[in-house]
Amino acid sequence: MNKYTLGPGVKYISAMANKSDRQSTILDIIGSRRVSSQEELRRLLRSRGWDVTQATLSRDLRDLRVARVPSADGPRYSAPDAGLPSALAIEAILPQLFLRADGVGELIVMRTIPGGAQSAAVALDSQGWPEILGTVGGDDTVLIICRSAGGRQKLLQRVREIGERG
Amino acid sequence: MNKYTLGPGVKYISAMANKSDRQSTILDIIGSRRVSSQEELRRLLRSRGWDVTQATLSRDLRDLRVARVPSADGPRYSAPDAGLPSALAIEAILPQLFLRADGVGELIVMRTIPGGAQSAAVALDSQGWPEILGTVGGDDTVLIICRSAGGRQKLLQRVREIGERG
């Protein structure tokens, strides 16, 4: 059987077959064809030798962060985005990139190290800050458009605090 | 109320309020906080003055291609990540890329699916619309600079109509 060294924390291998293998197969399947329901996925897996219940697939898809994307002709499962430098923690990445920032009206121009603007812009967007209308990232410059001049001042201060290692 | 000239093909405006506005609000909500179910979204919308049923939200989320992404602590709704470039009429490509748009002064910030901003910007430029002074496309954000605040309002509505599949 498919025995191999267990990783840290891994203390169990199913009697049936390996869960990771099954989940890999799931990604393989949904990556190559349209799958609209867990029951459909169940059938496809069975034809490849895996026999599990819908409940297990529900858990697998959760583990894999596989999204169910709706469309006009029904939903389909879709693998997670490979993703940019998962820009969720702005405190972690902005200090790495930030050089300086200044603003006028409802605009902020933020300078970053070369090539850092895209990441910084994504990070800012992902914050969901209400003052921000949107951002545009070039190579080393991010333009932040705020909803108001007042909000811009507040945001400029916050951005500087975080960027300057705050 | 927010009455305006209907675009081509648009023949109906709800008695309640505009569907596009509601869908914009939905994107706004799920973009700024975690939403785990349509009922939760329904409550959030109600607190903003929209009162619709879960069935309507199911349809809205389908129209908007908003995916339900599972995670360890329950599912959440989130914007899509698939995309395909093109170079046809703006009515053909904008609905493919468009997520939402908002504006201030003579600026419009249009959000697109990841990687879609360049295509959208080119498409906009090629229209030769008089209101547009110029556009700047990043990765998923297009900044449209208009000649006037009045022109911006007009353009914003047109862009939304086209983008939202109108």
Added chain:
DNA sequence: ATTCTTCTTGCATAATTACGCGTTTAGCAG
């Protein structure tokens, strides 16, 4: 070997989402 702990899974069912159908409203032609 026995016991304890952790991981995995099925089962049954709760929770949630999707959709068919009927109704209402708006635009348009006659």
Added chain:
DNA sequence: CTGCTAAACGCGTAATTATGCAAGAAGAAT
């Protein structure tokens, strides 16, 4: 005005997904 068509949406329910609980399996510890 009347009739026709299409859009939008609620209602009720089918379809689908998520989860509490219990059982089984593999190690680790005693």
